[in-house]
Amino acid sequence: MALVLLLAPLLTGFVRKIKARLLRRQGPPLIQPYRDLLRLLRKEVVLAENASWLFRITPYLVFAVIWVAASLIPTFATGLVFSWTADLIAIVALLGSARFFLALAGMDAGTSFGGIGSSREVMIATLAEPAMLLTIFTLALVAGSTQLSTIAAVMISSHVGLRVSLGMALIALIMVAIAENARIPVDNPATHLELTMVHEAMVLEYSGRHLAMIEFAAYLKLLLYISLIACIFLPWQLALPGTGAPAYILGVVAYLAKLVIGAVLLALFETASAKMRVFRVPEFLGAALMLGMLATLLLFVSRSL
Amino acid sequence: MPSLTDFILQGSPVKQYRPGLCGIVDQTGWIAAADALADGHWTLLGLWGEASAAHMALLEEPTATVGIVRLETLENSYPSVARHHPPALRLERAIHDLVGLEPQDLPDPRPWLDHGRWGLRAPLGHRSNAPLKSTAYEFLPTEGQGLHQIPVGPVHAGIIEPGHFRFTASGETVVRLEERLGYVHKGVEALMAGADLGRAVHIAGRTSGDSTVAYAFAFSRATESALELEVPPRAIWLRALMAELERLANHLGDIGAICNDAAFSLMHAHCGILREHVLRAAHIAFGHRMMRDKVVPGGVTTDLSDEAALTLRTLVPEIRQRFPSLVELYDNTASLQDRTVGTGVLRPALARQYGAGGYVGRASGRSFDARRTLCYPPYDRLHFEVPVLSEGDVNARIWIRIREVEQSLSLVEQILEQLPDGPVLTDVPDIRGQGDGLALIEGFRGDILVWLRLAGDGRIDRCHLRDPSWFQWPLLEAVIEANIVADFPLCNKSFNCSYSGHDL
Numbered sequence: 166m167a168l169v170l171l172l173a174p175l176l177t178g179f180v181r182k183i184k185a186r187l188l189r190r191q192g193p194p195l196i197q198p199y200r201d202l203l204r205l206l207r208k209e210v211v212l213a214e215n216a217s218w219l220f221r222i223t224p225y226l227v228f229a230v231i232w233v234a235a236s237l238i239p240t241f242a243t244g245l246v247f248s249w250t251a252d253l254i255a256i257v258a259l260l261g262s263a264r265f266f267l268a269l270a271g272m273d274a275g276t277s278f279g280g281i282g283s284s285r286e287v288m289i290a291t292l293a294e295p296a297m298l299l300t301i302f303t304l305a306l307v308a309g310s311t312q313l314s315t316i317a318a319v320m321i322s323s324h325v326g327l328r329v330s331l332g333m334a335l336i337a338l339i340m341v342a343i344a345e346n347a348r349i350p351v352d353n354p355a356t357h358l359e360l361t362m363v364h365e366a367m368v369l370e371y372s373g374r375h376l377a378m379i380e381f382a383a384y385l386k387l388l389l390y391i392s393l394i395a396c397i398f399l400p401w402q403l404a405l406p407g408t409g410a411p412a413y414i415l416g417v418v419a420y421l422a423k424l425v426i427g428a429v430l431l432a433l434f435e436t437a438s439a440k441m442r443v444f445r446v447p448e449f450l451g452a453a454l455m456l457g458m459l460a461t462l463l464l465f466v467s468r469s470l
Numbered sequence: 471m472p473s474l475t476d477f478i479l480q481g482s483p484v485k486q487y488r489p490g491l492c493g494i495v496d497q498t499g500w501i502a503a504a505d506a507l508a509d510g511h512w513t514l515l516g517l518w519g520e521a522s523a524a525h526m527a528l529l530e531e532p533t534a535t536v537g538i539v540r541l542e543t544l545e546n547s548y549p550s551v552a553r554h555h556p557p558a559l560r561l562e563r564a565i566h567d568l569v570g571l572e573p574q575d576l577p578d579p580r581p582w583l584d585h586g587r588w589g590l591r592a593p594l595g596h597r598s599n600a601p602l603k604s605t606a607y608e609f610l611p612t613e614g615q616g617l618h619q620i621p622v623g624p625v626h627a628g629i630i631e632p633g634h635f636r637f638t639a640s641g642e643t644v645v646r647l648e649e650r651l652g653y654v655h656k657g658v659e660a661l662m663a664g665a666d667l668g669r670a671v672h673i674a675g676r677t678s679g680d681s682t683v684a685y686a687f688a689f690s691r692a693t694e695s696a697l698e699l700e701v702p703p704r705a706i707w708l709r710a711l712m713a714e715l716e717r718l719a720n721h722l723g724d725i726g727a728i729c730n731d732a733a734f735s736l737m738h739a740h741c742g743i744l745r746e747h748v749l750r751a752a753h754i755a756f757g758h759r760m761m762r763d764k765v766v767p768g769g770v771t772t773d774l775s776d777e778a779a780l781t782l783r784t785l786v787p788e789i790r791q792r793f794p795s796l797v798e799l800y801d802n803t804a805s806l807q808d809r810t811v812g813t814g815v816l817r818p819a820l821a822r823q824y825g826a827g828g829y830v831g832r833a834s835g836r837s838f839d840a841r842r843t844l845c846y847p848p849y850d851r852l853h854f855e856v857p858v859l860s861e862g863d864v865n866a867r868i869w870i871r872i873r874e875v876e877q878s879l880s881l882v883e884q885i886l887e888q889l890p891d892g893p894v895l896t897d898v899p900d901i902r903g904q905g906d907g908l909a910l911i912e913g914f915r916g917d918i919l920v921w922l923r924l925a926g927d928g929r930i931d932r933c934h935l936r937d938p939s940w941f942q943w944p945l946l947e948a949v950i951e952a953n954i955v956a957d958f959p960l961c962n963k964s965f966n967c968s969y970s971g972h973d974l
Contacts, residue, residue, distance in 0.1 A: 184735075187736075188735055188736060188738075188739040189739060189743075190739065277618065277619065277620040277621065278620070280618075281620065281955070349733050350733070350805055353733040355735075356733065357626075357627040357628035358627070358628070358731060358959040359622060359626070359627055360620075360622065360955050360956055360958050360959055361731075361733075361956045361959055436735070436736055437736070437803075438734070438803070438805040438806075439729070439732040439733055439734035439803060439805040439806040439808075439809055440732055440733035440734075440805075440809070441805060441808065441809070442808070442809065442954065442956065442957065443642055443954060443956045444642065444954065445808070
């Protein structure tokens with residue numbers, strides 16, 4: 166759990182650095198996200214006069230929920246402390262409730278930007294969540310379980326092989342991950358244009374430690390999705406419980422390498438495409454939904470696809 | 471309908487400018503001119519007032535005639551032009567705020583530039599120390615179910631100029647946009663009154679920072695037309711060289727910035743590099759990146775040395791080599807094209823009615839370019855095309871810029887080849903008596919109009935500078951209708967109107 170906390174800002178810093186280098190800019194240092202968090206924690210909180218208790222507790226709630234979700238995902242070893250309590254559906258539920266509270270808080274202060282942000286975010290979520298669930302069904306049908314550790318173990322074993330349905334599930338999951346993390350082309354995390362924001366517009370009213378919590382939650386979410394994709398589709402070198410220290414070290418190295426690959430691919434994709442119109446997002450996520458659905462159907466038709 | 475020349479010759483007395491005519495009309499003549507504008511015979515170039523006079527600058531496009539009609543000995547009011555011709559609306563509201571003249575039957579009498587924070591009223595007319603009572607500004611009402619308002623600005627999240635935008639949206643679709651400007655009013659015209667020529671040209675160059683060359687150029691030409699002063703040939707060519715470098719730098723910056731508003735920062739980075747090359751070359755050639763205060767009445771202050779000319783000569787092929795691949799990148803990025811094509815369409819009829827200049831007009835089928843239509847020197851001896859498209863969307867406005875970059879590169883080359891030798895500055899002679907002058911210069915945004923009257927002692931009596939944005943801002947309101955809120959930044963950037971030049 167502590168590992169994900171430490172790594173998450175670094176990952177975001179790394180993505181930013183790669184993007185800057187791709188644009189031939191120097192870019193901020195890798196540890197800039199840590200500094201940002203520290204700076205925000207030191208600043209005082211400016212609260213809207215009509216903000217309710219919900220507005221104040223949401224940042225902590227969102228942070229806690231996403232942290233829990235992130236620590237449910239096997240990073241470099243499968244034997245997690247909590248893995249018996251929660252499966253993939255629980256992770257989706259945790260992320261969903263975090264978003265629910267954030268959307269409520271966005272509307273709480275009564276500003277028009279918060280309202281726009283919340284409405285856009287929820288519009289994206291209504292499509293992203295079913296797509297994610299369908300992907301999970303596909304995986305569950307292949308692995309016979311929704312437990313992440315079990316899925317990873319099945320994936321490592323040689324008898325899964327290449328399957329059409331898994332390929333579709335992978336693409337669907339990547340599309341959902343892009344939408345959920347407010348990356349280009351769905352949202353632009355670096356924009357200053359109030360009118361085009363989705364996630365940023367929703368949290369526009371936050372400041373100080375509240376904003377730090379929300380930013381941190383966003384860093385964690387990015388790490389969560391990359392770890393999830395890595396754990397399911399690239400499960401190589403995951404240390405199984407009971408293996409010795411060398412396996413664990415190998416697992417850590419492999420995990421870091423997977424994160425680097427994920428970050429570089431994300432940065433490349435973001436640099437090469439423009440943001441889409443808000444009303445194109447449903448089409449984009451609709452494609453993810455269809456892919457997830459097709460993958461599930463294929464598995465019903467034939468177990469070997 | 472008589473031609474503009476005949477119409478002005480009916481009035482008396484008539485003064486001949488180098489680019490046009492000025493005639494005094496009575497109220498019937500004034501209203502007849504407003505009707506002719508409304509019928510589309512002429513295009514409104516500007517409308518400004520003095521304590522007891524009102525001026526209207528007109529353009530007859532087929533014959534390329536510019537004329538001013540003047541209405542004198544006014545008490546407190548004059549017949550409104552906006553009642554017949556809506557593009558004059560904001561100009562008349564500004565006249566009311568600055569001069570205190572009341573346009574009769576103005577459809578929208580709300581203040582425009584005066585937000586009640588100046589501490590005085592009518593600074594250019596009969597000043598009074600009682601400031602406007604700062605009552606809440608009433609935005610135009612919208613009625614309907616499920617509409618909500620989004621106020622944006624005047625302070626924005628990025629480092630841009632201030633302006634307030636009031637959106638009324640139905641969900642994501644914009645039903646109405648209303649702008650409120652005037653936040654960067656600097657009192658340029660009041661500062662001009664009583665300034666000597668040296669100071670006045672500096673003020674003119676600071677009206678809108680990105681068009682500093684075009685403003686100084688226009689001001690200098692207006693002064694020269696008032697003084698009937700001949701400028702050395704080399705200075706004429708150097709002015710055009712600076713104007714083209716300014717156009718080049720601004721267009722390159724704009725192309726990148728529009729793409730950046732669609733979150734495509736790759737284009738922004740590459741265009742930024744090219745723009746920087748132009749600015750550095752300008753610094754080497756003229757000693758200032760933006761070439762501010764380099765154009766003055768009588769010529770230019772800095773001559774171009776041979777080494778500096780060489781720098782500019784190497785700049786052109788370098789941009790020629792790198793720019794096409796950027797154009798290709800723009801054209802081949804489907805996600806970017808999806809944002810720009812069909813977004814923010816400006817109908818050609820509106821562009822014509824408002825006399826929209828620059829890329830805004832040319833992307834909507836209005837082919838006016840002061841360099842070509844009025845053929846002021848040295849453009850009468852240069853070869854260039856005026857690109858025109860009729861789609862009127864964001865994509866068309868980008869393409870006009872791309873084509874103009876190519877034209878400007880060729881112009882820079884031609885100017886460097888044909889640049890004559892000789893002095894670059896003549897002394898401004900002692901001014902004999904009063905005189906007024908007019909100039910219309912193509913800046914990168916469009917045509918900049920400068921009219922001025924010199925007092926007997928060589929100072930400026932009254933000077934009016936009209937930014938092209940006056941006729942582009944209202945069109946932005948029309949363009950965004952029925953588009954989605956999130957596309958506004960893209961439309962806005964493709965217009966790239968000046969706040970500073972408009973608010974004066």
